[in-house]
Amino acid sequence: MASAGLIKCAILILALVARANAIHIYLDWNVNLDTTIQPVSMDQPVITINGMFPGPLINATTNDFVHVNVFNNMDEPLLFTWNGIEQRLNSWQDGVSGTNCPILPGTNWTYVFQTKDQIGSFFYFPSINFHKAAGGFGPIRVINRNVIAVPFPKPEAEFDLLIGDWSYDSYKATRSLMSxxxxxYYVLPDIMLMNGKGPLDNPMSIDFESFNVTQGKTYRLRISNVGTALSFNFRIQNHQMVLVETEGSYTNHITLDSLDVHVGQSYSVLVTANQNEADYYMVASPKMLNTSDFSSLVGIGVLHYSNSVSTVGGPLPDGPDPFDLDFSLVQARSIRWNLTAGAARPNPQGTFNVSNVTLSQTFILESSVAQLQNLPRYVVNNVSYYTLTTPLKLADHFVNGSGVYQLDSFPVKSVNTNASYGVSVVTGIHKGWLEIVFKNNLDAMDSWHLDGFGFYVVGFGIGDWTTESRSTYNLYDPVVRSTVQVYPGAWTAVYAFLDNPGMWNLRSQLLKHWYLGQELYVRVHDDDPNPAKERPPPENLLLCGIFSESPPGPAPGPWTG
Structure with missing residues (x-):
């Protein structure tokens, strides 16, 4: 058996080789509010990137550096965030209001991030000003290096399938309804899009999505829910799917007739074209809605066999009852980590045995609604996040947060008696294991996301969570992903290993919830100024808020409140 020293040496050599093979990818994005591209038969502005909706694919390999020079040609400030890309040691590039100053109209700014130690399916989208409701989203693929085996045969081809709900009104009109x-509380989308196209045979659709396949071949579909509000169930008529990956983690292979995909989530499935040469429906139907009352919210595309001479017809393939939580919970619990597979590095995914970890912290976060100053708000433990003009990361760096936020001023294990606004920033212990229990007191599905980290999804349950609920956790092979669903009147428990210093956004992925305050920030700090712990601010750092004129020098040490 090899010694521990030899193993460490081999891993170091492989890491150095990977770093040497990393390339730099340079992208120029012209972002416009375009009135000529129409997903549906409505006059509405759409956010395009280089004239495209959805935006262009970012196709990278593990450890590559991606440079995205964003030219903001819109009439409002703009930011992009990279959903699921962990931004190792570098929350300066995270692209949310707490970490970055916005890119002002008529200006440009270059993001630089590394797809370090990641593989999988992700997407990007604009993060402020309700812009996601107007588009601006696109796919991200991070592929393995050749030295790492992929745990399934190479498919014939890959398709990115971005599915999401869409509104007929302009995003500014929908945004105004939030006030x-x-x-x-009652705003619902109007239609479901697949890759920016409406449902087949819908009178509002200008086009529909279709994938061409060859009989006998297997294809990888990278499916993302890029919508603002609705979970959906995805299925393909007469075809089964083999689940293989979710947001950077290879999963145990399970064969599915349909797959629930919640807002902000991404999956890879393998589909074999093993049916007669014909056309088949691809369907995405919303969860928690009666589709007979909301038929336009059923996304419909086509899987087209290359020699097909027939068109699709007849009834759509049936899916599960959209209100059947038992079906959803059983499927969610069946999605598990493939502990025998490599991922971005030559070690197996099961690097951590979470059954043996010692928890450093527990957050219990309850979501609900409130009225504050006669305005609608979403709250976490009865606190609705108040967005500042000064990014928290700037304040942390220049003045140790003083005068901008107070660390740990709001509860993370209890609910305030009265609802209030707050700039909620909580301490995350560097290199500690954090348990988060998300409790959903709403009557709708919710999704939670933590920038900078993956969630080890250890448990789901209906009703209240108690410490005894830990006995139901899966600590052997919980899947690791960046976005996790929380069912109505239910709880979801996750672990996160806080090895990535920075200021990180913890939020609802439902746009309305996020826009109206369902978020907070986790400050993971290490006193060591060594840039190997956390990178210094970039040379092109944007300044705003209280630092618009002349910022002070960097803070000499951590802010203690």
Whole structure:
């Protein structure tokens, strides 16, 4: 058996080889509010990137450096965030309001991030000003280096399938509805899009999505829910899917007739074209809605066999009852980590045995709604996040946060008696294991996301969570992903290993919830100024808020409140 020293040496050599093979990818993005591209038969502005909706694919390999020079040609400030890309040691590039100053209209700014130690399916989207409701999203693929085996045969081809709900109104009109109690809580999207195209045979659709396949070949579909509000169930008529990956983790292979995909989530499935040469429906139907009342919210595309001479017809393939939580919970619990597979590095995914870890912290976060100053708000433990003009990361770096936020001023294990606004920033212990229990007191599905880290999804349950609920956790092979669903009146438990210093956004992925305050920030700090712990601010750092004029020098040490 090899000694521990030899193993460490081999891993170091492989890491150095990977670093040497890393390439730099340079992208120029012209971002416009375009009135000529129409996903549906409505006059509405769409956010395009280089004239494209959805935006262009970012195709990278593990450890590559991606440079994205964003030219903001819109009439509002703009930011992009990279959903699921962990930004190792570098929350300066995270692209949310707490870490970055916005790119002002008529200006440009270059993001630089590394796809370090990651593989899988992800996507990007604009993160402020309700822009995601107007588009601006696109796919990200991070592929293995050749020295790492992929745990399934190479498919004939890959398709990116970005599915999401869409509204007929402009994003500014929908955004304005968020300002009144009478409208904010009741806004529903109007239609479901697949890759920016409407459902087949819908009178509002200008086009529909279709994938061409060859009989006998197997294809990889990278499916992402890029919508603002609705989970959906995806299925392909007469075809089964083999689940192989979710947001950077290879999963145990399970064969599915349909797959639930919640807002902000991404999956890879393998589909074999093993049916007669014909056309078949691809369907995405919303969860928690009666589709007979909302038929336009059923996304419909086509899987087209290359020699097909027939068109699709007849009834759509049936899916599970959209209100059947038992089906969803059983499927969610069946999605598990493939502990025998390599991922971005030559060690197996099961690097951590989470059954043996010692928890450093527990957050219990309850989501609900409130009215504050007669305005609609979403709250976490009865605190609705108040967005500042000064990014928290800037304040942390220049003045140790002083005068901008107070660390740990709001509860993470209890609920305040009265609802209030707050700039909620909580301590995350560097290199500690954090347990988060998300409790959903809403009557709708929710999704939670933590920038900078993956969630080890250890448990789901209906009703209240108690310490005894830990006995139901899966600590052997919980899947690791960046976004996790929380069912109505239910709880979801995750672990996160806080090895990535920075200021990290913890939020609902539902756009309305996020926009109206369902978020907080986790400050993971290490006193060591060594840039190997956390990178210094970039040379092109944007300044705003209280630092618009002349920022002070960097803070000499951590802010203690």
């Amino acid at each position: 009144t109690i009478e409208t904010a």
